Amino acid sequence: MIPTITAFEQSPDEGQGLARDMRVRWALEEVGQPYEVRLVSFKELKQPAHLALHPFGQIPTYQEGDLALFETGSIIFHIAQRHPGLLPKNENARARAITWMFAALSTMEPPIIEREQIPYAEGDRPWHAERVPLMDDRVRVRLDQLSNRLGEADWLDGAFSAGDLMMVMVLRRLEGTGLVEEYPNLSAYVARGQARPAYQRAFDAQLAVFTAKSGSQTSRL
Amino acid sequence: MIPTITAFEQSPDEGQGLARDMRVRWALEEVGQPYEVRLVSFKELKQPAHLALHPFGQIPTYQEGDLALFETGSIIFHIAQRHPGLLPKNENARARAITWMFAALSTMEPPIIEREQIPYAEGDRPWHAERVPLMDDRVRVRLDQLSNRLGEADWLDGAFSAGDLMMVMVLRRLEGTGLVEEYPNLSAYVARGQARPAYQRAFDAQLAVFTAKSGSQTSRL
Structure with missing residues (x-):
């Protein structure tokens, strides 16, 4: 079907x-x-x-x-x-890949969306320009941690999984901000996802x- | 183990x-x-x-x-x-319960956390008091939609599931704001979760x- x-x-x-x-x-x-x-x-x-x-x-x-x-x-x-x-057959590896799906949506994405929303939700408020660098720093905390975990690996836990798919898409929401580019391993990670047929x-x-x-x-x- | x-x-x-x-x-x-x-x-x-x-x-x-x-x-x-x-045996019901887990974490929780963070992340900024009612309204958009979907039902999709567990815990983060109390069916839903042994x-x-x-x-x- x-x-x-x-x-x-x-x-x-x-x-x-x-x-x-x-x-x-x-x-x-x-x-x-x-x-x-x-x-x-x-x-x-x-x-x-x-x-x-x-x-x-x-x-x-x-x-x-x-x-x-x-x-x-x-x-x-x-x-x-x-x-x-999209998910490994090994039970433990599968549970870890699912963990990265939740991490992308529940830990990484919320501050990225909060930053993205500033011009739409608060663009008419006098403080909106000042909130952008504050939120950049909060996003950087998560990018630092993600970059440290990824290290020199191609994907977050061995083979490409649904966790990487979700993480790459969440990181793509930062396009145009220059934030991902501060982390060469994360930039390469996103490019690796985008290169998949x-x-x-x-x-x-x-x-x-x-x-x-x-x-x-x-x-x- | x-x-x-x-x-x-x-x-x-x-x-x-x-x-x-x-x-x-x-x-x-x-x-x-x-x-x-x-x-x-x-x-x-x-x-x-x-x-x-x-x-x-x-x-x-x-x-x-x-x-x-x-x-x-x-x-x-x-x-x-x-x-x-925590999850129904029927495959479709199981997929719907998992949907509510993601909805709690990915749709409902982010604006709730954003509101909760204002005093910690921006409490020293002149605008922080003005952002609270703005965020209240964004949280209300989600509470309206959740309240409409729940209606008079006990749980979000038939029997209690991991989706309800997560949603009740996410709604509990609004304690003290009075926002959940604006929706009697959501208040009763949270109380129903808390009453479980x-x-x-x-x-x-x-x-x-x-x-x-x-x-x-x-x-x-």
Whole structure:
């Protein structure tokens, strides 16, 4: 059964692959699972039909027969359990890879999102410019710790896993801030993730949605 | 094999059960798994021996033979996979319960922590008092959505699960703010979690650590 995921009809990132459907597309490409995409407008996100699928009114969702899931962590874990390629078979290694999924979402991402939100949530407040360097420092605390743990390894715990997929995507949210670039091993780690063929197929697929919807491309048709 | 978890030697919450070892204790009590606790000082948290177990220098950790885990989401998932009582057997229901674990940690908790951190991270800045109502409103957006989804149900998806355990603990972090009390169904939901015998055993166990360490209790011995 081919699953259906949702993505933004008009992604605010303009095809940079930072919207969260990219995480799920990448996971599906890693395991070689075809999927369908249903595009959702900003208005539809807040309407009852979508809220029944996703109580927090976001994308992506994942539907497969009777099953409907939200939260990228849960969706990717579901995919990883059903198809080989994202979690090791050894039980202890598997538990450690799952640990890195939670670490990416629960420890690394919150200060990164908090920093990212400043211009949107507080851009009209007099203090917003002063909060950016404060938050940079809080993000650096986590980047320091992650960089120390990764060291010279290619991936966080042996082979590439769903934990690395999630961590690479979380670190990508810092693009343009220069923060990841302060840590050469983390920069190389993100680049290693982006170089994977499955990442590239997923990236191209989400970019194609933006390209098809954007006026400049339409006028070329 | 009896697992060992770590907890604060001197918990900053003074035994209120808000430190994250409470989540793991509760999960272990729900499944009837005995455990040992190793207390860690603030100084030890940042030293190499502890960082080898937990790269972000926090509690709790979970050790069981050769396996060492961190992140409460990962630890509780590990416990729930090995013992009945925290995740349904039906595959789809199980995937939905796991979704709620991620929703608690990745969608609900970050704005709650951001609000909680204001006095610690920015208490010396002139804007800190003004940020509290801003963050209250962002937390309310999530509480509204969660309250709408829960409705009149006892638990988020049928029977009590690890998803409810995590959500109740995340909502407890708002104690003293009055925010959960704006939603009677969420207040009742948290109280329902706290009334579980396993919750109470876990709460008493973490309180006993604080009581044993606190001077006033010592002087009564």
